[in-house]
Amino acid sequence: MNPLTALPHPDPATLDRLHARLVEAAAADDTLDIAYRTVDTPLGELLLAATPAGLVRVAYESEGHDAVLSTLAAKVSPRVLRAPSRLDPAARELDDYFAGRRHVFDLPLDLQLAHGFRREVLAHLPDIAYGRTASYSAVAAAAGRPTAVRAAASACAVNPLPIVIPCHRVVRSDGSLGGYLGGVAAKQALLTLESAG
């Protein structure tokens, strides 16, 4: 039998305190490459992740938060820590957005997960005003390639920052919704929220 079994186990509060201390030390040491937290919203729990440059990922529950964090560890850096306070501004703006109090996000964004034309498309999406929609072909044209409608649609489909970069405002030319990585019901809910404001 293990003779040290009776040594006390650290209580969760102590480990939480040490974890918070590690987050602070890592941030001061420039080794907190990705901070993350979750927020409760009317569309379920969202994962928010940020690099020192800005918000890098917003993920719906349906994407699998663990899978999203593993992908971030592989693509950006494995130095990933749960650090809620570092995402307080983003969490607050999302709260305000879902309460109808905020129409424009004012957060530093890190678009390193999007490349080339996809990045061009994402950069132009905030030009679609709150409560308005645009077609995929209009978005392709705004990004400088009027014929690249399918590429514009796939840029929206893999938007790493849904809600904050409003790919939900892009719909089909015939007025139907088109797809959405958070599910069509989520897209409809966002457009309904914005039409009320």
Place this chain on the structure above:
Amino acid sequence: MSLPPFESIVAEHGAVVLRVCRAVLRPDDAEDAWSETFLAALRAYPRLRPDSNIRGWLITIAHRKAIDGYRTNRRAPLAVAELPHEPATADVYEVTDAALEAAVRALPDKQRQVVAYRYLADLTYREIAELVGGSEAAARRSAADGIATLRRTYVPEEPE
């Protein structure tokens, strides 16, 4: 295969590393040692091979950065005398065995480290010998001596 998010390393091994630090260091030094260990681990983490033995790697960092070097002068002398005299509670899950902690802390440095690395961190004697120096057989003897001393000095409370 790639490295998992560092958060999962802290979640999985944080408690074990703290138990080891508490067993081999004074209580106030143990938390500093934990912090120093995990910050150093976070720094080095991107260069770690994904198939590494993570717990062994963390204990190695703890030993080299925080434990080795504290030595005898930092050890609580005769911690037995400082024990709070609390009655043992009936619920076994509530019992924190302070007498055992004190007995471990009273072991000589090397025995204490070897016993903690073996029985708390589950390292092999070969890994332990690499950390504390000497041969694998010497590490095994240190552990046996340490355990023999614990059996002599530590008398668990008899259940009612």
